[in-house]
Amino acid sequence: MAILLLAEHDGVALSEQTARATSAAQKIGGDIHVLVAGGGVSGIAGAAAKLAGVAKVLMADDPSLKNQLSEPLAVLMISLAGNYDTIIAPATATAKSVMPRVAALLDVAQVSEIIEVVSSDTFKRPIYAGNAIQTVQTRDAKRVLTVRAASFPAAEFTNSAPVEIVAAPADPGLSTFVSAALATNIGRPDLTAAKIVVSGGRALGSAEKFKDVILPVAEKLGAAVGASRAAVDSGYAPNDWQVGQTGKIVAPDLYIACGISGAIQHLAGMKDSKIIVAINKDPDAPIFQVADYGLVADLFEVLPEFADALP
Amino acid sequence: MLAIFATSSKSCAKGIERVMKILVPVKRVVDANVKIRVKPDHSGVDLANVKMTMNPFDEISVEEAIRFKEAGKAKEVVVVSIGPGKSEETLRSALAMGADRAILIETEEQLEPLAVAKILKGIASTEKPDLIIVGKQAIDDDCNQTGQMLSALLGWAQATFASKIEVEADRAKITREVDGGLQTVELRLPAVVTSDLRLNEPRYASLPSIMKAKKKPIEKKTSAEFGIDISPRLTILKTEEPESRKAGVRVQSTVELLDKLKSEARVI
Ligand SMILES: Cc1cc2nc3c(=O)[nH]c(=O)nc-3n(C[C@H](O)[C@H](O)[C@H](O)COP(=O)(O)OP(=O)(O)OC[C@H]3O[C@@H](n4cnc5c(N)ncnc54)[C@H](O)[C@@H]3O)c2cc1C
Numbered sequence: 272m273a274i275l276l277l278a279e280h281d282g283v284a285l286s287e288q289t290a291r292a293t294s295a296a297q298k299i300g301g302d303i304h305v306l307v308a309g310g311g312v313s314g315i316a317g318a319a320a321k322l323a324g325v326a327k328v329l330m331a332d333d334p335s336l337k338n339q340l341s342e343p344l345a346v347l348m349i350s351l352a353g354n355y356d357t358i359i360a361p362a363t364a365t366a367k368s369v370m371p372r373v374a375a376l377l378d379v380a381q382v383s384e385i386i387e388v389v390s391s392d393t394f395k396r397p398i399y400a401g402n403a404i405q406t407v408q409t410r411d412a413k414r415v416l417t418v419r420a421a422s423f424p425a426a427e428f429t430n431s432a433p434v435e436i437v438a439a440p441a442d443p444g445l446s447t448f449v450s451a452a453l454a455t456n457i458g459r460p461d462l463t464a465a466k467i468v469v470s471g472g473r474a475l476g477s478a479e480k481f482k483d484v485i486l487p488v489a490e491k492l493g494a495a496v497g498a499s500r501a502a503v504d505s506g507y508a509p510n511d512w513q514v515g516q517t518g519k520i521v522a523p524d525l526y527i528a529c530g531i532s533g534a535i536q537h538l539a540g541m542k543d544s545k546i547i548v549a550i551n552k553d554p555d556a557p558i559f560q561v562a563d564y565g566l567v568a569d570l571f572e573v574l575p576e577f578a579d580a581l582p
Numbered sequence: 583m584l585a586i587f588a589t590s591s592k593s594c595a596k597g598i599e600r601v602m603k604i605l606v607p608v609k610r611v612v613d614a615n616v617k618i619r620v621k622p623d624h625s626g627v628d629l630a631n632v633k634m635t636m637n638p639f640d641e642i643s644v645e646e647a648i649r650f651k652e653a654g655k656a657k658e659v660v661v662v663s664i665g666p667g668k669s670e671e672t673l674r675s676a677l678a679m680g681a682d683r684a685i686l687i688e689t690e691e692q693l694e695p696l697a698v699a700k701i702l703k704g705i706a707s708t709e710k711p712d713l714i715i716v717g718k719q720a721i722d723d724d725c726n727q728t729g730q731m732l733s734a735l736l737g738w739a740q741a742t743f744a745s746k747i748e749v750e751a752d753r754a755k756i757t758r759e760v761d762g763g764l765q766t767v768e769l770r771l772p773a774v775v776t777s778d779l780r781l782n783e784p785r786y787a788s789l790p791s792i793m794k795a796k797k798k799p800i801e802k803k804t805s806a807e808f809g810i811d812i813s814p815r816l817t818i819l820k821t822e823e824p825e826s827r828k829a830g831v832r833v834q835s836t837v838e839l840l841d842k843l844k845s846e847a848r849v850i
Binding site: 338341342345363364365367368370371372373374375376379380381382383393397398399400401402404405406407408409410411443444445446447448449450451452453463467492500504509510516519524525535536542545546547548559560561562563564565566567568573576577580581 | 618695769847
């Protein structure tokens, strides 16, 4: 049977994480139908139709879906679920919120954050902040899965699948959107898609210093900016920059950790990066145990030099 | 009780002020600072003699519920744990923080989130809470499912990843940490909210409150009483260590670092 893949988007553009989840879906096998749900999403549906391996795009374009609240989105997905034996989505904030709802309404288990498809019903997933990897097999008739996007390559945009319009069922009206404070990263690549990530920790000491020391390096490298929980909790960086077990999971070509000690919860979010650089004053900081290049130094000296030396 | 609060409240002009009953599920998990080990036969994670605590997100949920009570917005905070007998310790910690009473559903089986959500639904149907605050994920299985499943099974509103909860009459305004920043939604009560790290900083229980907690009631039930199928849907085939990274080299200067990144790693 077929696979229903929930597309991730911000109302403006299709997220790269959808392309990565598509390649996970390809490994499972079966016709892939991508569901684009939102308000005014025809452009996004058009982009999803280009994803390699996609048989068709289902577009649910309705004002009630504009903010992708979980309750109406789950009702929509349940209305479509009968035709599918696998329902899959990248593990984004939206999907993490709606997919367990869908699973519960279908009375099936969810397998969260798969990092490998072993077979159509067997998957690998990290537990304990990535300190162990479990191989699990589902016994349910339908499989509900979220995908750790960083673990899969992005499918290419070489296709032109048909776009079919689906109706949005009535909004259960349980919750309403009030406001959003988004887009702190204008002009910078998305954290989960960036080739280079420069991250700052508690050592930065203030939002001003974070901005003065980390951002110039990120700008010159065309990098996304990340942060440790300590830096976010202290207000040096916004919440959507947090990398880690309970933040974003990244696996860029280059991850530069500045003034971050390397707690297991932080490592959980970045230890699959290709090259890790650690800049830390403390030669015994655990971050050095995973770093390809370690520099024991004061970041306030190193980072300005680093930025100056870059073209 | 309700009448007293309603008349003394500023917002009674908007209708009857709701004095909530809040339910908070808590899970006993490996302490966040422990580096766990996988059993050599790949049958699971070695939990023998490992320090166990309340799941940090549940601690945040308990704290939030108690703050509502202290602010006069909740009349009772009930904590519930589904797990081995030792979960009683976890419940005692929640009682020491300030919860009023506890329910323990004892089971030696490792229940999946769907089974936990079904039992919690059973508890919600007798306790009739106005708000259920669930930790966004347990730091052992990292599933991030229970709150959402519970909300779906109850047919209630949900808001995940809360960093702020405000309650007025029959509505809750929740600020959520989402991928692009923050989103605020309004829920009709009763509702399920899952807590994120920045919702609050949980208190440490004082010695007198730890003593007092010893006398607070813990009601014990079994999963069988709920008459639901809690058998596992997933088979764990094996548990392995992740691929480990080896420490690389130390560089001595910014110049050397740049040089290595350019000519050796070729990433910039
Ligand atoms: C349930 C739970 C979930 C969590 N989730 C996350 C998560 O998702 N992400 C996350 O990051 N953390 C998470 N944490 C927190 C984690 O345990 C650590 O507390 C946090 O990562 C520490 O942040 P840090 O490395 O910035 O701060 P610290 O551990 O305080 O490290 C600061 C480092 O800066 C170095 N330093 C100081 N001054 C300088 C200088 N001038 N130059 C160079 N180096 C300097 C110090 O040597 C030190 O190593 C979680 C914790 C819990 C309990």
